[in-house]
Amino acid sequence: MTQYRCQRCKETVLPTDMKIVPGIKCPKCGNRILFKERPPVVRKVKAR
Ligand SMILES: [Zn+2]
Numbered sequence: 580m581t582q583y584r585c586q587r588c589k590e591t592v593l594p595t596d597m598k599i600v601p602g603i604k605c606p607k608c609g610n611r612i613l614f615k616e617r618p619p620v621v622r623k624v625k626a627r
Contacts, residue, residue: 580593581594581602581615582596582615582616582617583607583618584614584616585607585608585610586612586614587605587608587610587612588605588610590605590608591611
């Protein structure tokens with residue numbers, strides 16, 4: 580699931596929270612600038 584992070588208050592915004600507010604907007608402070616944030620994925624990289 581894709582998460583968003585508010586640029587101003589650094590609050591994590593879930594897509595379910597954005598459904599409440601029309602458009603992409605931070606439900607806490609009303610900031611419209613959100614960063615897309617992916618959940619941390621552990622990847623094994625072959626290093627040699
Ligand atoms: Zn915010």
